[in-house]
Every structure is written in structure tokens, then in C-alpha cells.
Amino acid sequence: MVLPEYSSSAEVAVERWDNGAVSSRSHDMVAEEVPVALEYNGISHAVMMASPADLEDFALGFSLTEGILQDRSELFDCEIVAAEDGIQVQMQIATERFVALKEKRRNLTGRTGCGLCGAETLQQAVRKPAPVASQARFSAAAIYAAMAEMQKRQHLQQVTGATHAAAWLQADGHVGLVREDVGRHNALDKLIGGLMQQNPPADFASGAVLITSRASYEMVQKAASMGCGFIVAVSAPTALAIRLAEQAGVTLLGFVRQPGHVVYAHPQRLVAA
Known part of the structure; x- marks a missing residue:
């Protein structure tokens, strides 16, 4: 829901510079906060x-x-x-x-x-969630395809270039839901809330969370607190996030950019293509 009084983006006047001088004056779309x-x-x-x-x-x-x-x-x-x-x-x-x-x-x-x-x-x-009991399994090919699908569905990011996204990778390999926000924590909370609004609510143990940001401690904590055992990040994790993932039994991937990625914790959920 977007209130009539608010839009997620706004149009502003800008100057574009090139080689140290104004090259044009036009308008640009920016994200609202x-x-x-x-x-x-x-x-x-x-x-x-x-x-x-x-x-x-x-x-x-x-x-x-x-x-x-x-x-x-x-x-x-x-x-x-x-x-x-x-x-x-x-x-x-x-x-x-x-x-x-x-x-x-x-x-x-x-x-x-x-x-x-x-x-x-x-x-x-620093809150430590209970160890997860996730049986999720995904191939690298499925993860790369899901990251590409998430990017296509980042409509606000495409317009403004200023927002993060969080997406849900279902057990069947399809991206079920994408949420965007100027804040990475907010995007993940919106995703979790959206999945819990479904009837029936999503089974967090069956899928993976995809995020367009670094994997900080709180991103791991939020996902693990819902029972999610698979987190895929486009950027790096922090050391505290890795330790939390290890303790909570969460598979944590970073720098996920086809054709490669780095596994930081619990690689057993990543299967061969």
C-alpha cells in the first residue's frame, strides 16, 4: 500500500556535468524517504x-x-x-x-x-536465534537465475537507483515475492511480513532469502529468527554475521554474481547443478 499523500519516488530538477562543466539541465527520479x-x-x-x-x-x-x-x-x-x-x-x-x-x-x-x-x-x-531446521537445497544455477529475476522485479531501483531489495526463493526455484526499500533492513522486514500475510504463511524452512546488500549481523538474525536457513547476498557478510550463521545453522553466501560466489557458512545446502 502506498498512501495517496506519498509516492515512493519524486521528480527533481538536476544539472548534468561532463568534463568539468554543465552539459545539460533536465529532471531525474529519486527515492522518497x-x-x-x-x-x-x-x-x-x-x-x-x-x-x-x-x-x-x-x-x-x-x-x-x-x-x-x-x-x-x-x-x-x-x-x-x-x-x-x-x-x-x-x-x-x-x-x-x-x-x-x-x-x-x-x-x-x-x-x-x-x-x-x-x-x-x-x-x-546481539540476539541469537535458535538453530534453524531448514531442509532447503539449491543449486548455484538456481540461485543465479533467482538473483537475475529479483533484479528484473526491482522496479523502484530501476527508476531511482537508490533502493535495496529482498526476495524469497521458493523451494521450486522460483522467486515468489520481492520487496524494496531505501533501507536494507526494512526491505527484509517487508519481505518477511509479506510472506507471513500469505494464506497459508510461507514455510521459511523451505526456501532462501535473497538480498541486494551486504549480509550484516541483523540481516542474518532476522532471517534466522523466522527459521530461514539459506541467505544469499550480493555483497560481503560481516564477521559477526558469519559467526551467527555458523551458530544458527544458516547457509550464508556472499558476492553472488554469476558465475561465482563465496560460501561462508554451512555449504551442505548448496547442491551440484
């Missing part, structure tokens, strides 16, 4: 800078990967409201989950490049 306040039972919990699209998916995915909700059934209602300075996502959640949220509440101001801003303790900053 909007403050999105996530509210639970009337209380604001986090403000994230995000693309103003698929915000219901974002709200559910964020709530699940941050441990605020344990199941999608605990989200009773989600309303997207345009505010003067941004967008409010007003959620009504189960009383038990709201009480637990208040007990461990933190002040979190999100940024497109940082997912841990505002964590108050080391335990909050």
Missing part, C-alpha cells in the same frame, strides 16, 4: 526512515523479527495514517505481547544504515 512511526496499542515504539510502500508488511515483519510478536495472529489490527511530518502505523496487538513490550521497551530511532540504534544493553544488541 519518510519517517514511519510504529505504534503499539497507542504507544510509539520506533521511528524508521523508510520507503512509503508495503507498510503493513513492514509493520508485521518488524514486529516478528524484533520479537515483539511471536505469531501473526497476535496482530489484531494495523492502520496506516498520514501525519503532518510522516506516517503513523497504528497497530493493536495482544495484551500479553504489549505487556512484554513495555517491560523491555527501548528507545529506538532507526536509520537506513543501522538497525541497532537505541539498544540499551549488549544483550539487546
Whole structure:
């Protein structure tokens, strides 16, 4: 959903330079970035800078990967409201989950490049999901084809050149869903939320998450917390992300650009073509 008041891109006037001088004046399309306040039972919990699209998916995915909700059934209602300075996502959640949220509440101001801003303790900053039980298996050829398909479906990126994407590679080798955002964490949360909105919800143990960014700790943590055991990144992982993938039993691939890639953890899920 994109609110009528907001678009995910905007047209701006630009000067184009070549060899040290203005060569032309024209217009360009740029990505929008909007403050999105996530509210639970009337209380604001986090403000994230995000693309103003698929915000219901974002709200559910964020709530699940941050441990605020344990199941999608605990989200009773989600309303997207345009505010003067941004967008409010007003959620009504189960009383038990709201009480637990208040007990461990933190002040979190999100940024497109940082997912841990505002964590108050080391335990909050580095969370370790339970080991996954994924039986997903994919060939290198299937992964390269899926990465190419994801790129074709990055419509906002094609227009603006400024967004990340996260995609779901199904067990049958097809890309089932793609979500985009100016923030890589947001794109993954939107993907997870979108997959959980399906009826029935996606089986995270059966497929792989594809991301257009580096594989940071939080990207691995979010995917693993949903039971996903296969993460494919176009760029490099961090050392902490690799250690987390090893501990959680997650297959982690980086620098995935046909005809090559690097396997950083649990190569057993990668099969010969």
C-alpha cells in the first residue's frame, strides 16, 4: 500500500556535468524517504526512515523479527495514517505481547544504515536465534537465475537507483515475492511480513532469502529468527554475521554474481547443478 499523500519516488530538477562543466539541465527520479512511526496499542515504539510502500508488511515483519510478536495472529489490527511530518502505523496487538513490550521497551530511532540504534544493553544488541531446521537445497544455477529475476522485479531501483531489495526463493526455484526499500533492513522486514500475510504463511524452512546488500549481523538474525536457513547476498557478510550463521545453522553466501560466489557458512545446502 502506498498512501495517496506519498509516492515512493519524486521528480527533481538536476544539472548534468561532463568534463568539468554543465552539459545539460533536465529532471531525474529519486527515492522518497519518510519517517514511519510504529505504534503499539497507542504507544510509539520506533521511528524508521523508510520507503512509503508495503507498510503493513513492514509493520508485521518488524514486529516478528524484533520479537515483539511471536505469531501473526497476535496482530489484531494495523492502520496506516498520514501525519503532518510522516506516517503513523497504528497497530493493536495482544495484551500479553504489549505487556512484554513495555517491560523491555527501548528507545529506538532507526536509520537506513543501522538497525541497532537505541539498544540499551549488549544483550539487546546481539540476539541469537535458535538453530534453524531448514531442509532447503539449491543449486548455484538456481540461485543465479533467482538473483537475475529479483533484479528484473526491482522496479523502484530501476527508476531511482537508490533502493535495496529482498526476495524469497521458493523451494521450486522460483522467486515468489520481492520487496524494496531505501533501507536494507526494512526491505527484509517487508519481505518477511509479506510472506507471513500469505494464506497459508510461507514455510521459511523451505526456501532462501535473497538480498541486494551486504549480509550484516541483523540481516542474518532476522532471517534466522523466522527459521530461514539459506541467505544469499550480493555483497560481503560481516564477521559477526558469519559467526551467527555458523551458530544458527544458516547457509550464508556472499558476492553472488554469476558465475561465482563465496560460501561462508554451512555449504551442505548448496547442491551440484
